[in-house]
Amino acid sequence: MKGNSCMATHAASIAILAVLAALAGCSRQSATSSQPKATAYGAAVVESSGGKQTTAVGTQLPQSVVVQVNDEQGNAVTGALVELRGPNGIFLDPAAGITDSSGQFTSNISLGTIPGRYQLIATTTTKGGKNVELKIEEIGLGYQEMLGSQLNDQYCARCHNQESSPERVSNYDNLEKKPHPFTEGDTLNKMSDADLVAIIAHGGPALNRSPLMAPYGYTLSKSEIQALIAYIRMVSDPPYGAPGIVYAQK
């Protein structure tokens, strides 16, 4: 009887192993079948467009992210496999694909629900089997930062954004003292929240700066100024660290 039970356990474990192996095989198969196959290999993956966008959390980026695979000479490679990955909650449509006739791969990206920076990594494999990567950063705005971004459009961007569009001509070049673009983290990260509140509410002279920066304390509410600061902190480059730490180290 003892031998019998032994046999039975053996048989059972073999069966389980077989099932597991089959399952594993299945899952691998389905994974490869859903993923396109590369017909060519590049040497580098570069960003074509769609990086550094801002959008509300959980929503799709206004523009698709486009990356390009190049060979050693810098020529576009058609048929190379590009895989995208990102932090939890991000939705990539599609997450992998083959570069088109101009060597580009396009993906529509929806950000997750947590406000902050989302780093995407685009990978392609070289002929030698090595993986080359490209990091792309996108910014998800929470409610507060979203509100700040709207206030920025209405009151700040005309001077603080150097870029002009047909609808909105930048005033940056006209100013004697140049304002700091909000992405200028090197300068703005050194200013405390209190400093920013002071300069927004009371204008440049509050921090011994130019009166060309007008006071907005009678126009914006306290919570609107906070929202604006939240937005400024979110888009700053390099990213804004915890308050105080930057000072303490320098």
Added chain:
Amino acid sequence: MKLPTLFEKIRQKMFGDVVTTFAWMSVVLLVLLAIAPAKDFLADWHVYQRGYEKLISKRSDAVTLRRHFEPGIQQIWLPEMGVVDRCTTCHSALKEASLSDIKIQPYRFHPPIPHKPEEMGCSVCHRGQGTATSVEDAHKSTLAWEEPLLPAKYLESSCGQCHQQDLKGTPQLNLGRKMLGAYGCVHCHTIKRPDGTVISGTDDPPSLAHVAEKTSREWIFVWLKDPQTYSTTATMPNFKLSDDDARDVSAFLISQSTPASLKIVQASLDQAKKVKDDAVLQTKAASLYGESFCASCHAVQNAAGNLVGGNVGPELTKIGSKAKPEWLQAWVRNPHEYDALTAMPHYRFNDQEVGLLTGFLMGKADADLLANVHLDSATPDQIAHGKRLVNDYGCASCHEINGIKHPENFAPELTRIGSKPVNQLAIAPGVPHTLYDYIGAKIKQPRAFGPSLKMPQYTFTAVQIDALTNALLSHNERALTIPSTKTVPAVAPSHYEPAGNAGQLIRDLNCLSCHEINGRGGDMAPDLTWEGSSVQREWLLQFFRNPNTLRPALIRRMPKFNLTDAEINTLTDYILAVYQSPKVDRDSMPMSGYAPAQVEEGKQLYYSKYGCQACHIIDSKKDKGYIGPTLTHVGSRLTAAWVFAWMKDPTALRADTQEPKRNMSDDDASALTAFLMSQKGGEKQEAKKR
């Protein structure tokens, strides 16, 4: 060994005597008793609360955090809103700003929003099941609960339950609400706001009563097959008609059309014909199109395929393939003749100018558009079939059509769509069983839900679909039942009508298509509600004669309407008499003008203390500011009383101005007014006057 004997042996060993039986039974009882506390110990919320305590114990402010932390089931109970939310049981850190660096749920700090959880609860905005105490029940759709948490991209819909007005922080919802009117959704679907008002369309679909005067049957056929082939900005959706159906509908529409008694001037038509082959006339016509600022409202696709121009009027890229020259010249001369309520202004063009513009627009044609359309003359059967289709598809919900009544409640009412139970939805294959996925999928591809459905196919982007879904989700049962003390009603639409002769002129010129007056009108140009307090008579007369721009960086400008002196006087008198602000006090201004010292003081303040040159130009050689209007002539444009009031509080005079309020003293404001009023445009202007 036989089984019964084995059992017998076990029975004897374990329950052989009373003491061992009792011992064994006690063990079993103990285990059974332990199940309840163990289950409780392992409940989701207990696990998370222990996790939270562990998390905060490592923080530097652990003592404070522990003091704030309340163990056990927590609950927000708001009887008047019907809210029983136990979310804070696990989401313990919602109010702990010092934990804002924690990015793992359920321990995230709630990002700052205008409402507190204890006032609004959680499920009012996030949906989900508030009373649940397990992760699955609270967040997901279960057999007993069909309302899962709203994904972040639809959260703005919840703001719209109480806020019927546009909010700064809800761009998606605002866009969606605008689209409900602008894409004509509400022509077929009735949507009532909680206060009982009905959302009305803003797209103004054209009347088809005289459509045969305007265009050909071939064009109607192409348009019906797919409006996008004519214009990528078309708001009319694609009804996916077969060739035969489109043939019959076009036949019916032409047959029902009645004459419109348009004024046809042969001289204009002759001139228009010449434009095609005459390079000089073409240049002239193009510059007239430019000078008349047609592009402020109408877009045209340029060589690169980009649309250039405004979106108030229809795109004109292929207008020459659509409009008949006779209709076009009549329309350019006076659009009110064909459509009394059009938004297009009545320019006072002479017959030659009308001809030039007509010729210019007829040249914007696409030879391929109608090349392959060959329609035989319609039979009575085809016309009758066309009429039936027009009834079936509810065309008269949007368009005025002779012999067809406007159908009432043509499509399902959507007042409660945002809380429609999922079990009542006919969900298409492949669409997840949630309300928001259903709405999104339905907008994206309505006919996927059944081949016999009539809802047409729109060409919305993903962002637009999300925006519309947000707007629709906000129309739900909660929005209708929430206490009115907690809601912000929609702004009642203004029905302002200017009076008298001037009123007629304002309607004829359609000033309100671009300018807002007393809450009614467009937002392309400045609000004119208080224009009479703002400007000087001489300047206004001059401006009507030759409107030049005040803002250097502005592309859209006021067109020249070629008004007569009498018309200009009527308008100017009316504006100065009626559009007066109570906040601007003419009588408080010094009668004798300003002293040179005060002007000088104002100049100092202008350049040093207030830094006005950042946005304005006063000395065109030195200043460069591009944001506000140029102030070189401000002294002959604005009234002193307006300037003074503006210095004191610009937002009180124009709520959407970019100029911040400075809270300046009366002395500073007077000095700045003195300086600004001294800016009369220099010697050139003076010389001209003499």
